[in-house]
Amino acid sequence: MRAVRPISLALVLVLAVPLSACSGQPGAQAWAASVCTALTPWRSEIDSLTSRAQAQMTAETTPSQAKENLSRLFDGAASASEAARAGVERAGVPAVDDGERIADGFLGSLAGIRDAYGQARTGIEGLSTRPTKTFYTEVGKVLDRLNADYEKSNLDTTELESVELRQAFDSLPECQ
Numbered sequence: 001m002r003a004v005r006p007i008s009l010a011l012v013l014v015l016a017v018p019l020s021a022c023s024g025q026p027g028a029q030a031w032a033a034s035v036c037t038a039l040t041p042w043r044s045e046i047d048s049l050t051s052r053a054q055a056q057m058t059a060e061t062t063p064s065q066a067k068e069n070l071s072r073l074f075d076g077a078a079s080a081s082e083a084a085r086a087g088v089e090r091a092g093v094p095a096v097d098d099g100e101r102i103a104d105g106f107l108g109s110l111a112g113i114r115d116a117y118g119q120a121r122t123g124i125e126g127l128s129t130r131p132t133k134t135f136y137t138e139v140g141k142v143l144d145r146l147n148a149d150y151e152k153s154n155l156d157t158t159e160l161e162s163v164e165l166r167q168a169f170d171s172l173p174e175c176q
Contacts, residue, residue, distance in 0.1 A: 024092075025092060025093050025094065025095035026091065026092055026094060026095060027094070027095050028094055028095070028096050028162065028164035028165045028167070029172065031091050031092065031093075031094035031095075031096075031103075031165070031168070032094075032169050032172055032174075032175060033168070033172050033174050034087070034088075034090070034091035035087075035088050035091050035106065036169070036172060036174040036175035037087070037174050038083075038084050038086075038087025038088050038090070038091065039084055039087075039088070040174065041083075041084075042080050042084035042087075045076065045077070046077060046080060046081075049073050049076055049077045049080070052069075053070060053073050056069050056070060056073070057139070062129075063129035063132050063136070064129050066135075066136075066139070067125070067127060067135070070139065071121050071124045071125050074117045074118070074121035074124060074146075075117075075118075075121050077117040078114050078117035078118040078121060081110055081113045081114035082114045084110050085107055085110035085111055085114060088106050088107055091103070094162070094164075094165060096162045096164045096165055098162065102162060102165065105155050105156075106155060108155075109153050109154065109155035112149070112152065112153030113150060113153045115153075116146055116149035116150050116152075116153060117146070119145070119146070120142055120143070120145070120146040120149075123141075123142040123145065124139065124142055127139065127142070
């Protein structure tokens with residue numbers, strides 16, 4: 001009889017490892033809370049940086065000052081976007097239908113936004129500040145490209161619909 005117990009215990013342990021790995025995915029509520037917690041500071045930072053960039057474009061500064069300030073703003077936005085992407089990555093994959101595709105959609109969108117800001121920074125850094133009029137015309141082109149790249153990175157949620165996640169995002173205070 002003693003031989004059966006160790007084998008049964010070993011069987012339970014062998015089966016428990018794969019089962020615990022499967023249950024390691026967060027539920028819709030937990031995943032949505034983690035995602036919203038990662039995105040809240042990012043949204044605030046992007047709003048702040050956008051306001052500062054708009055003020056920068058209307059302020060009377062030299063082209064060199066504008067170039068430096070815009071470069072710093074875009075670098076901050078790229079860093080904030082990467083921090084948000086990393087936070088969403090840490091949230092894992094939600095335990096819902098198409099959970100992996102949904103998580104990948106969020107990650108891809110944030111990576112695209114991060115890259116758009118990085119390209120805008122590179123574009124600004126590559127501009128000559130003389131003549132002044134040409135500099136500001138070129139800044140406008142960089143901003144137009146940023147807007148286009150940002151739009152391309154928007155997450156199309158119509159293809160990533162999950163009733164459980166929608167309810168979680170709508171109901172959690174972290175997501176409001």
